[in-house]
Amino acid sequence: MTLVTRFAPSPTGPLHLGHAYSAILAHDFAKSKNGQFLLRIEDIDRSRSRPEWETQIYDDLHWLGLFWPEPVLCQSTRTAIYDAALDDLWSRGLLYPCSCNRKDIANAASAPQEGAPLLGPDGIIYPGTCRTRWKQQGSSGKPRPLSIPLRLDMAEALQQTSSLFQIDKNTAWFQEIGEGPGAESGGVRFTQAEMLETVGDVVLSRRDMGTSYHLSVVLDDAAQKVTHVVRGQDLFEATRIHVLLQALLNLPTPIYLHHRLIRDQAGKRLAKRDDARAIAKFRDEGATPEDIRAMVGL
16 A cells, blocks of 8 residues: 655645645655655635635745645535535534534633633533533524534544444544654554543534534545645644544544644744745745755754
8 A cells, every 4th residue: 555645734824844844744754655745735714715825835845845746635626525524424413503602612611610611622622502502402404504613512423433442442542653742652542531521522614614624634634545644743632533533434544643843942833924934935035945954853
């Protein structure tokens, strides 16, 4: 089986040194194994995605010496695929509409106890307000796409993926050949209780998008036959969500390689708004691809 990696940026701003590090790692790892490196454009956020940023992604990566087969997969062309998956999950009683805004969620999550609400890989852990209301009202037809967010009923999802939790009937795992933020590596385990308590009912379809990062990434990785997911440690905790969705949708689970994050001098993770560290800026100032590799420790 051919080893396949991918780099999947969003065209919502300039690529920075952190993107360069991740893309080069994925590219070089694939080439070292006589595998294939793919590029995917994650443009589900149509309100922020721009054609000029997509063009610059291609320019920056080619300048770095990275190449990939054409055509490039763009998420904006796959809305029917995402909607079909949502239809499947809805028909199995795994989704419910959620009308809560961020303030509602924060207030409800912090109400029973003092202090700030708990944070999970999808933000504040949802307290289940609309899930309870939905079950009391009884089911009806799936809402029109894009009209209201849809959440995954985590408890029901765990019931339908019981075969995933085979170790002591409560624990699942994924293979990590990189390292998580807490030095996690090898067979990384997670339990059903952790999914309920530290992840909760994640959003699988956001308003005005018709999907979410969690849903689209597992469907796209499967469609592109990605065998090894190379990405930053900031997404390590989300891997549990993705493994669960892969089981729900009968998709293969790749091997994961999470890597360190490139940070600024203050130790803060780089963001697209940090233009001072944009690849294009270094290129305009006369840097070479070898200079970029040195800057990120490669």
